[in-house]
Amino acid sequence: MRRMRYAFGLVFAFGLAILAVSAAPAEDNDFFLYVGTYTGFKYVHHSQPYGRGESHSKGIYVSRFRAATGELSEPELAGEMINPSFLAISPNHRFLYAVSEDPLSVGPPLDHSSYVSAFAIDPTTGKLRRLNTVPASGTSTCFISMDKTGRYVMMANFGSGSVSVVRVKEDGSLGELTGFIQDVGHSVDPSIQMEPHPHSILVSPDNRYVIVSDLGLDKVLIFGFDAATGKLSPPDPPFASVYPGGGPRHFAFAPAGKFGYQLSEMSGSVDVYAWDPAKGMLTGVQRAQTVPHDFFGGNHSGEIEIHPNGKFLYESNRRTQSEFVRGPDTIGVFSIDPKTGTLAPVEQSLSGGIMPRNFKVDPTGSYLLAANQLSNNVVVFKIDGTTGRLSNTGKEIKVDTPVCLQFVPVQP
Amino acid sequence: MKLIRHLGWLAFSLVLSVPYARTAPAPAGEYFVYFGTYTGFTYMKEGLPAGGSHSKGIYVSRFQPATGAIGKPELAAEIVNPAFLAVHPNQRFLYVATEDPMSLGPDFDHASYVSAFAIDPKSGKLHLLNTLPTGGTSTCYLSIDKTGHYVLMANFGSSSVTVLRIKDDGSLAEQTAFMKHVGKGKDPSFQSKPHPHSIDVSPDNRYAIVSDLGVDKLFIYRFDAATGALSPDDPPFFAVEPGGGPRHFVFDSAGKFGYSLKEMSGFVTVLAWDPSRGTLTSAQDARTLAPDFIGSSDSAEIAIHPNGKFLYESNRRFRGPDLWGPDTIGVFSIDPAKGTLTEVEQVPPGGTMPRNFAIDPTGSYLFSANELTGNVVLFRVDGNTGRLSPSKTELKIDVPVCITFVPAER
Numbered sequence: 001m002r003r004m005r006y007a008f009g010l011v012f013a014f015g016l017a018i019l020a021v022s023a024a025p026a027e028d029n030d031f032f033l034y035v036g037t038y039t040g041f042k043y044v045h046h047s048q049p050y051g052r053g054e055s056h057s058k059g060i061y062v063s064r065f066r067a068a069t070g071e072l073s074e075p076e077l078a079g080e081m082i083n084p085s086f087l088a089i090s091p092n093h094r095f096l097y098a099v100s101e102d103p104l105s106v107g108p109p110l111d112h113s114s115y116v117s118a119f120a121i122d123p124t125t126g127k128l129r130r131l132n133t134v135p136a137s138g139t140s141t142c143f144i145s146m147d148k149t150g151r152y153v154m155m156a157n158f159g160s161g162s163v164s165v166v167r168v169k170e171d172g173s174l175g176e177l178t179g180f181i182q183d184v185g186h187s188v189d190p191s192i193q194m195e196p197h198p199h200s201i202l203v204s205p206d207n208r209y210v211i212v213s214d215l216g217l218d219k220v221l222i223f224g225f226d227a228a229t230g231k232l233s234p235p236d237p238p239f240a241s242v243y244p245g246g247g248p249r250h251f252a253f254a255p256a257g258k259f260g261y262q263l264s265e266m267s268g269s270v271d272v273y274a275w276d277p278a279k280g281m282l283t284g285v286q287r288a289q290t291v292p293h294d295f296f297g298g299n300h301s302g303e304i305e306i307h308p309n310g311k312f313l314y315e316s317n318r319r320t321q322s323e324f325v326r327g328p329d330t331i332g333v334f335s336i337d338p339k340t341g342t343l344a345p346v347e348q349s350l351s352g353g354i355m356p357r358n359f360k361v362d363p364t365g366s367y368l369l370a371a372n373q374l375s376n377n378v379v380v381f382k383i384d385g386t387t388g389r390l391s392n393t394g395k396e397i398k399v400d401t402p403v404c405l406q407f408v409p410v411q412p
Numbered sequence: 413m414k415l416i417r418h419l420g421w422l423a424f425s426l427v428l429s430v431p432y433a434r435t436a437p438a439p440a441g442e443y444f445v446y447f448g449t450y451t452g453f454t455y456m457k458e459g460l461p462a463g464g465s466h467s468k469g470i471y472v473s474r475f476q477p478a479t480g481a482i483g484k485p486e487l488a489a490e491i492v493n494p495a496f497l498a499v500h501p502n503q504r505f506l507y508v509a510t511e512d513p514m515s516l517g518p519d520f521d522h523a524s525y526v527s528a529f530a531i532d533p534k535s536g537k538l539h540l541l542n543t544l545p546t547g548g549t550s551t552c553y554l555s556i557d558k559t560g561h562y563v564l565m566a567n568f569g570s571s572s573v574t575v576l577r578i579k580d581d582g583s584l585a586e587q588t589a590f591m592k593h594v595g596k597g598k599d600p601s602f603q604s605k606p607h608p609h610s611i612d613v614s615p616d617n618r619y620a621i622v623s624d625l626g627v628d629k630l631f632i633y634r635f636d637a638a639t640g641a642l643s644p645d646d647p648p649f650f651a652v653e654p655g656g657g658p659r660h661f662v663f664d665s666a667g668k669f670g671y672s673l674k675e676m677s678g679f680v681t682v683l684a685w686d687p688s689r690g691t692l693t694s695a696q697d698a699r700t701l702a703p704d705f706i707g708s709s710d711s712a713e714i715a716i717h718p719n720g721k722f723l724y725e726s727n728r729r730f731r732g733p734d735l736w737g738p739d740t741i742g743v744f745s746i747d748p749a750k751g752t753l754t755e756v757e758q759v760p761p762g763g764t765m766p767r768n769f770a771i772d773p774t775g776s777y778l779f780s781a782n783e784l785t786g787n788v789v790l791f792r793v794d795g796n797t798g799r800l801s802p803s804k805t806e807l808k809i810d811v812p813v814c815i816t817f818v819p820a821e822r
Contacts, residue, residue, distance in 0.1 A: 135590035138592075164545075176587070178544070180548075182548070182570050
């Protein structure tokens with residue numbers, strides 16, 4: 001069966017290649033959808049991997065997404081690698097960067113390191129050609145992003161409590177480490193906050209600052225970023241705080257660059273901040289709650305994203321009611337007040353699977369794709385551009401342990 | 413006297429700076445001696461910096477081992493906390509770790525840096541090539557592999573070791589290896605997490621030995637000189653006595669034995685090295701501390717004489733608040749067949765807190781860097797007995813913590 005699927009994939013890929021080069025050129029709204037996965041286990045909880053050997057993924061997969069119809073093609077292996085848990089695309093769409101997250105139990109007992117790989121994207125097939133691999137300069141590296149110039153990749157090293165910046169050369173390959181900051185401190189939850197755990201790093205819209213969400217410290221750290229040298233430096237004031245025990249995970253700027261939204265993993269709160277780009281400062285505006293008042297259980301919010309039209313915010317929640325009962329896992333929808341930046345709840349939509357660690361709104365804003373890590377599916381939701389509401393299209397693809405999604409436009 | 417020497421040095425520098433001028437050739441066997449310092453504090457006290465410093469960076473003196481004559485130290489490069497130095501095998505480049513403990517720099521600037529310098533072969537002055545993050549914090553040690561293509565660093569604060577590639581022009585490039593240690597040791601005050609304190613390649617360049625003070629282990633990594641990658645050996649480490657605190661490690665010149673100096677216990681463990689399998693086997697635990705000494709040893713540096721017959725190690729002793737000493741440099745003879753040690757003597761270092769010392773490449777003198785008293789004392793080495801005798805020559809250098817030699821161009 002698996003061989004058949006593989007053979008089918010090959011034939012399909014061949015067919016697509018012919019389409020691209022001859023008769024029917026790719027349409028404007030065709031995208032390569034890249035899916036990062038865990039290859040060595042199913043998920044990580046409290047820094048320990050669970051379901052070792054249960055993932056059959058081989059690396060990064062690519063599927064073709066047609067934003068006009070919401071169609072997704074059968075995924076194919078685009079690049080083989082271990083635990084590509086987070087992906088970033090260069091601004092010129094020619095290169096893909098993937099971290100290899102390497103928790104304690106994977107690899108040799110003392111191989112405590114994560115890595116980052118650069119790939120060139122084949123513009124016709126979407127296949128990935130590896131350029132090089134260097135250490136991430138940390139452990140359990142769980143996030144990667146690029147600066148606006150595309151000359152640097154930035155990584156959050158959850159395990160070793162640091163963030164690192166690596167230069168990208170002209171040919172897309174990775175160069176030297178240009179920035180490194182070790183976070184210090186702790187917060188209130190002894191199970192996960194005994195030491196710093198940076199979970200994401202993101203440049204500000206003007207490329208002059210980076211925002212680091214540190215789950216272990218309950219802080220949203222702000223560092224100066226020098227795009228000429230790739231160095232990180234701490235400004236003053238250096239951070240914003242979330243509610244103790246909240247666990248800041250991912251951050252999103254609104255398209256206009258005036259507001260920032262911090263999703264906290266454990267509390268499920270979204271902190272709304274006004275962003276002052278002149279001072280590099282976040283000022284609290286609102287704390288919105290994504291967990292229903294009557295829900296009793298564990299919440300692990302995952303991803304946060306703002307719709308390209310700037311009107312809606314989406315965030316995913318992985319929930320447990322007991323050791324044996326998971327869910328209800330949801331994608332939360334909020335509307336954004338254009339003046340104050342504040343959030344009003346629209347709905348909590350079921351994610352169409354279990355454990356939606358990641359999701360992505362397509363660049364046209366028509367669909368939201370949810371990656372359900374434990375149920376091994378990527379589900380396509382239609383977005384109502386007026387209300388922000390999601391409706392499950394029933395379209396989905398099967399991918400083993402999907403944990404990150406990224407779109408790259410197919411060149412017509 | 414000092415003024416005259418200083419003026420003489422100035423005149424010498426002036427002559428050097430005249431283009432095409434025919435300068436008096438330097439005598440055969442002249443060396444530049446580089447001194448690394450702390451610029452932000454005097455010493456680390458319970459993990460925090462204490463005291464002040466007027467040092468500006470790395471200093472250099474000219475030295476003639478044949479006569480023991482040494483010039484007044486001059487600033488070779490301005491840099492913050494050049495805590496450890498390593499010379500490239502081609503003698504043209506110097507690499508420096510900038511140790512950056514918590515209290516230095518802004519509150520959140522928790523990073524150490526490594527700088528590459530080109531050595532001016534005439535003046536010994538250093539020309540900065542580039543500076544990159546080490547990828548860790550409180551980086552306290554660095555060394556160069558035998559090919560000169562990689563610099564290896566021990567990041568005491570963040571529990572990792574890192575390797576950076578060196579380009580042909582001597583500048584630093586991408587990180588090629590990162591390894592984080594996990595675990596803890598017996599002593600909760602210093603061993604609540606791993607603290608790699610040194611990293612050195614084996615004589616055949618195929619392995620790297622990491623002394624981890626925090627977990628009482630000597631980690632053995634396979635080193636791939638083609639890629640700069642580290643990978644754990646099998647077995648991945650040699651465990652020393654609990655609470656020992658391994659700090660620095662040396663191989664003997666024949667590559668048959670290794671010597672691990674433990675900071676906290678003050679013991680030197682003699683180990684047989686099997687280069688085919690990359691394994692260490694214990695041969696002897698040699699005591700450096702007098703049995704009746706009550707206090708802590710804080711052993712620091714270890715080196716083998718170029719003739720291979722003697723081992724030296726320094727001890728910064730401490731008997732209570734502000735009760736320093738007696739500090740010593742221990743001298744041991746090495747059994748050529750078994751590698752084992754026999755104590756020859758323990759010599760006062762001529763100052764307080766000999767964090768570092770170095771033997772000149774000809775084996776004639778030992779330089780003791782006394783961190784707290786701000787002096788470097790020269791000892792004459794007896795090549796037959798290994799014994800040290802004070803030479804009456806000493807240099808005043810604020811907070812000296814590392815010494816290395818480079819041949820001066822003739």
